[in-house]
Amino acid sequence: MSIRFASAASAVALIACLSAPAFASETETAVAGSADAIEIDDTEITVSDDAAVALRAIEPIDLATASHQAEDTPAITISGAATLASDYRFRGVSQSDEGIAAQAGLTVSHSSGFYVGAWGSNLAGWGTFGGSNTELDLYAGFKLPVGEGTLDAGLTWYMYPSGLDTTDFAELYAKLSGSVGPVGLTAGVFYAPQQEALGNAFPVGAPADPGDKEDNLYLSGDATYGISGAPITLKAHLGYSDGNPGLGPNGTSVAPTGTYFDWLVGADIVPISGLTLTVAYVDTDISEAEAALIRPNFATLDGDSISDATVVFSVTASF
Numbered sequence: 310m311s312i313r314f315a316s317a318a319s320a321v322a323l324i325a326c327l328s329a330p331a332f333a334s335e336t337e338t339a340v341a342g343s344a345d346a347i348e349i350d351d352t353e354i355t356v357s358d359d360a361a362v363a364l365r366a367i368e369p370i371d372l373a374t375a376s377h378q379a380e381d382t383p384a385i386t387i388s389g390a391a392t393l394a395s396d397y398r399f400r401g402v403s404q405s406d407e408g409i410a411a412q413a414g415l416t417v418s419h420s421s422g423f424y425v426g427a428w429g430s431n432l433a434g435w436g437t438f439g440g441s442n443t444e445l446d447l448y449a450g451f452k453l454p455v456g457e458g459t460l461d462a463g464l465t466w467y468m469y470p471s472g473l474d475t476t477d478f479a480e481l482y483a484k485l486s487g488s489v490g491p492v493g494l495t496a497g498v499f500y501a502p503q504q505e506a507l508g509n510a511f512p513v514g515a516p517a518d519p520g521d522k523e524d525n526l527y528l529s530g531d532a533t534y535g536i537s538g539a540p541i542t543l544k545a546h547l548g549y550s551d552g553n554p555g556l557g558p559n560g561t562s563v564a565p566t567g568t569y570f571d572w573l574v575g576a577d578i579v580p581i582s583g584l585t586l587t588v589a590y591v592d593t594d595i596s597e598a599e600a601a602l603i604r605p606n607f608a609t610l611d612g613d614s615i616s617d618a619t620v621v622f623s624v625t626a627s628f
Contacts, residue, residue, distance in 0.1 A: 391413045400563075401573075402593070404433075406436075429444060439473055504523075511555055551568045
């Protein structure tokens, strides 16, 4: 783990400039599922089930009604969402062969801060792991206040139902969110310990090495800004991956070129409560020469790169 952080020192400095919050209030939205639709914390290009529910600053307590408010607050709440996206991008790389993705998630939260949930999406091309060509993420975590901000830590289990068992893997995460004036900021660390699913089973230019185990580190920084008087929130994301530089057990990888940056700029529009329209420009610094080393795997069926710049559109209904 220390080696990963040492190799990512420059990325940490860059992300810290974007993400270090002053915690004046709590505005960042929690993400359900991997990282990252549009799921900024893990860069998955979708809008997760919690994305339409903004966490507001704590209002002053009315002592005359405090006891009644406590009684009316449910101990358990359930939230969810369904999304249709023009592409499913995970940390800048398409998991749906640059095609349409249908996604849905559900989260059960307790007033103590503990929560559990599930999120799923169809897959194609690079993101295919056999079986039903579906990704199912199970996650559990805990949120607690830190100063004027929030710390969210937990574990995500990435599953590919009916696919190869060696492609499932677990990833720990911790996200610290807060705000500076009207700008919401989040810094995230995602670490997957050594597992066969992340192994360099088919190294480029070397003999196959089945059973190899590797780890993966992902650092992220996100910013949001709500336009006053308009149902529009601007967003930006920067991520850094450090992991398996080759091809895993089923010919794919969480960090296909080993180390790379991904970024996103976009906007969420909420025309009515419970409905979010999203547009985002997504890109990576993966070069054509790097992508060519892992083709034909790292390309669409037409041979186009799956890490080039693109604009992703999505619509999400949430409750």
